[in-house]
Amino acid sequence: MDEFTAVSRAREFVRNIDSDAVPVPIEAYAESVGAKIKYDSNMRPGEDGCSTLFKGKLIIAVNARDIPQRQRFTVCHEIAHAVLGLPSEHGANSWSYAKRPLNEILCDVFAAELLLPVDKFKPLVDDDEPGFRTISSLAETFQASLASTASRFATVSNMPCAYVLSEAGKVKYSARSRAFREMNGWVVQGAQLPSESMANRLRDGGRVGEPEEMEADVWLSNWTRGGVLVEDSRHMATWDQTLSLIWFEDGGLRTEAPDRRMTFERDGLNELDGVLSWPGKKRRR
Ligand SMILES: [Zn+2]
Structure with a gap:
């Protein structure tokens, strides 16, 4: 199975539930696959959940010690295993994104589609300023974790934008918007957090402030466009x-066609792809 199939099946699932509720009705989701949710306080920390068949009924066990937002994601993830028919490969440390098996990644993709449905979530993303002020508010609205909301924000955004998750100061995972992918914007997995990044400073105990501007190649690898x-x-x-x-x-x-004459004069190139390098540093509003 590929990601496209997982996404399509998830959107079909959401359409069939046909609910306008936000946050989305997790119990109705579970009922629709004939499952019952059980909050288990005997699960170990780091263990999110699992599904078992008991007397012909699917029981989704969720770690009662997790925060509710995490539990909601877990329920959606377990529903994904049932709907997609993918066996679970739950490892010891579910918080780590390193070496996550494909089945698990596909179930996460499915779960994100259920918890933050594109037709309800994307209009709010497109309407607001990027950044964690917006992401926190969306996480609250949809009762999802900050991490899954941020990842989803980048995935559905119209802007050239990416979400990067780092663990112990190393990049573990990134999610990019379509525009960002088309620009070949790339953050290397496994790389150390850039020393000039806000992320690195916060990890060193720095205080959270406003979003910050920096040269693009602080974050992006093989980036020559400035x-x-x-x-x-x-x-x-x-x-x-x-x-x-x-x-x-x-x-x-830049989306408009560049002035070709000027382009010729400037660097003697033939055709351009409509994308020019960026103007110099500008002030944020
Ligand atoms: Zn799983």
């Missing part, structure tokens, strides 16, 4: 995880 990125980050000391959202602001990406 330009200015904006970064907003949050550090979760409990798990030594740092969440970052990086993006190019409006005007960073």
Whole structure:
């Protein structure tokens, strides 16, 4: 199975539930697959949940010690195993994104679609300023964790934007918007957090402030187009995880056709792809 199939099946699932409720009705989701949710206080820390068949009924056991937002994601993840027919490969440390098996990644993708449905979530993303102020408010609205909301924010955004999750100061995972992928914006997995990044400073005990501007190649590898990125980050000391959202602001990406004559004069290139390098550093509003 591929990601596209998982996403399509999840959207079909959400359509069939046909609910306008936000936050989304997790119990109705579980009922629709004939499952019962059981909050288990005997689960170990780091163990999210699992599904078992008991007298022909699917029981979704969720770690009662997890925060409710995490529990909601777990229920959706377990529903994914049932709907997609993918066996679970739950490892010892579910907080770690390193070497996560494909089945688990697909179930996470499915779960994010259920918890933050694109038709309800995306309009709010497109309507608001990028950054953790917006992401926190959306996480509250949808009763989802900050991390899954941030990841989903980057995935559905129209802007060139990416979410980066780091653990112990190293990049473990990133999610990019379509515009960011099309620009070949790339953050290397396994890399050390850039020393000039806000993420690195927060991890060193720095205080959270406003989003910050920096040269794009602070974050991006093999990046030759110059330009200015904006970064907003949050550090979760409990798990030594740092969440970052990086993006190019409006005007960073030129969509209109460039003036070809000027282009010839400037660097003698033939055709351009409509994307020019960014103007110099500008002030944030
Ligand atoms: Zn799983």
